[in-house]
Amino acid sequence: MTTRGDRENLAELIVPRAGHTPSGGDPSYYERLYPPRDLPEGAAVTRLGPSPTGFIHLGNLYTAFMNEKLSAETNGVCILRIEDTDRKREVVGAVETLISSLAYFGVRFNEGVVYDAPDGISEIGHYGPYYQSARKDIYRTYVRQLVREGKAYPCFLTEEEINEIRARQERDKRTPGIYGAWAKYRDLPVDAYAERIEAGQSYVIRFKAGSECADGANEGRHIEIVDGIRGKLSMPANAMDVVILKRDGLPTYHFAHVTDDHLMRTTHVIRGEEWLSSLPIHVALFEALGFTPPIYCHSTVLMKSEGGKKRKLSKRKDPELSLEYYRSEGYHPRAVLEYLLTVINSNFEEWRAANPDAPISAFEMTTEKMGVSGILFDLEKLRDISKDVLVKIPANELADFVTHWAAGYRKDAHRILASDRARLARILDIGRDGDKPRKDLSHARQIFDFIGYFYDEFFEIREPYPDETPIGDVPVLLHAYLETYAQSDDRDAWFEKIRILATKHGYAAKPKDFKKEPDRYKGHVGHVSAVIRISIVGRSNSPDLYEIQRILGETVVRARIRRAADAV
Numbered sequence: 001m002t003t004r005g006d007r008e009n010l011a012e013l014i015v016p017r018a019g020h021t022p023s024g025g026d027p028s029y030y031e032r033l034y035p036p037r038d039l040p041e042g043a044a045v046t047r048l049g050p051s052p053t054g055f056i057h058l059g060n061l062y063t064a065f066m067n068e069k070l071s072a073e074t075n076g077v078c079i080l081r082i083e084d085t086d087r088k089r090e091v092v093g094a095v096e097t098l099i100s101s102l103a104y105f106g107v108r109f110n111e112g113v114v115y116d117a118p119d120g121i122s123e124i125g126h127y128g129p130y131y132q133s134a135r136k137d138i139y140r141t142y143v144r145q146l147v148r149e150g151k152a153y154p155c156f157l158t159e160e161e162i163n164e165i166r167a168r169q170e171r172d173k174r175t176p177g178i179y180g181a182w183a184k185y186r187d188l189p190v191d192a193y194a195e196r197i198e199a200g201q202s203y204v205i206r207f208k209a210g211s212e213c214a215d216g217a218n219e220g221r222h223i224e225i226v227d228g229i230r231g232k233l234s235m236p237a238n239a240m241d242v243v244i245l246k247r248d249g250l251p252t253y254h255f256a257h258v259t260d261d262h263l264m265r266t267t268h269v270i271r272g273e274e275w276l277s278s279l280p281i282h283v284a285l286f287e288a289l290g291f292t293p294p295i296y297c298h299s300t301v302l303m304k305s306e307g308g309k310k311r312k313l314s315k316r317k318d319p320e321l322s323l324e325y326y327r328s329e330g331y332h333p334r335a336v337l338e339y340l341l342t343v344i345n346s347n348f349e350e351w352r353a354a355n356p357d358a359p360i361s362a363f364e365m366t367t368e369k370m371g372v373s374g375i376l377f378d379l380e381k382l383r384d385i386s387k388d389v390l391v392k393i394p395a396n397e398l399a400d401f402v403t404h405w406a407a408g409y410r411k412d413a414h415r416i417l418a419s420d421r422a423r424l425a426r427i428l429d430i431g432r433d434g435d436k437p438r439k440d441l442s443h444a445r446q447i448f449d450f451i452g453y454f455y456d457e458f459f460e461i462r463e464p465y466p467d468e469t470p471i472g473d474v475p476v477l478l479h480a481y482l483e484t485y486a487q488s489d490d491r492d493a494w495f496e497k498i499r500i501l502a503t504k505h506g507y508a509a510k511p512k513d514f515k516k517e518p519d520r521y522k523g524h525v526g527h528v529s530a531v532i533r534i535s536i537v538g539r540s541n542s543p544d545l546y547e548i549q550r551i552l553g554e555t556v557v558r559a560r561i562r563r564a565a566d567a568v
């Protein structure tokens, strides 16, 4: 029988007290170092725990946003903790990218890892370090505790042995994993462990499933958990001897986050649904360590409809999963957040209808109203929402936004756009006042494509002239237009001249006249206007041409018309 003394010896062998600094292997050291926080009643302590893999996706943004919002609404704290225990997946510069990407969408943390140009990365707060790789001593201290209490043990299974076990389990249609008879190092006499360790065999530390409960058996047991979003859940208790400390001495996610969330005094963990299935492991670890678990809130996954079927958004196939996509396309952060809230929170649309002009921060989030079943993500819908959002942004602000975007993603256009902000604002403002403001701007890349013709460098004739105007008519109509064109004309006078010009050349003055007697005319005034429009903006669709001409100025207008007439 293994005695307490034996277990103490084993713990000592794995994590020797001497040289184990600064805690000396004593968990109470950390309990004192990170005392419960002095916060007002109800304040939520939340955290985002991303891995620095360089890939940040929409789901990360959503959970980050929710964590930050929940803490802000309750005067709590939101921590950024970098979960870098998987050294293989680490990417240089990923932390800066992560922080700046989230900051672009307005998400900021008030504790943990922060990034401020020009100082770079630093850590703030009393509950650090905030990189898991710098918390080795903490994890080892708690691993020691579990070994001492007989709740964890060293396992010497090699990778080949594990592969063999997996293959056998697959063949026999058994649940894969290390448990029951497969966990052959689970109950060795201490001497046997010691022998192997002393002989230098490499090992991991596994958590002994069931050791967290009184009767030590988890088979057939269920646990009940209340999820902040999903409500009461009943799940099979953990029956696997999962790895908590890897061969490289770093903890697994399961163990690290449990220890960290306890010591950082986290109250709420809002994280992706993909973690829901490992919740029983986490609950068991909290129990085994004697910690009170935080409130877990598992948000939903984003799906895409393809060929009539729903599937999870995939990193490989769907560029729109990555946050970088929204930045490079120039989606306004407010639009993306507005969209995410619309699809994930069942009460957001109603709130928005009642508060059309309120900032997103005024929306009170309730975890119960967050969706739980796969949410359909649809770029078209995002663009529609974006148009509604952009129409409310003052033209000056929008001009700054587009210019800023160009600095990063259309360097060739940046200087030109930045050279006259007031003009850019005027361009963006066309048709946006009145009862029916123009709502066709959705994101910076599309906006630039829309307005490129205002800049000679980006102007080109992209579309053919209408079929109703024989090609020989094009120069004739354009020259005639040039003759009557006067920059000082008001809108009515300007259009009246086009009407006269149209009639003179065999086109009906009104579309309905042409419809009535199509044989009498070549086409109507709309076709003539189209020729003029195409020669000036290069396309048949554009906002108010009169206004465009005012912004372009007489010289440019005349030059373009002349060039178009000559080119035919």
Ligand code: GLU
Pocket (backbone or CB within 6 Å): 048, 049, 050, 051, 083, 253, 257, 269, 270, 271, 272, 275
């Ligand atoms: N490191 C985990 C991830 O990469 C964090 C999960 C959590 O929030 O607990 O998603």
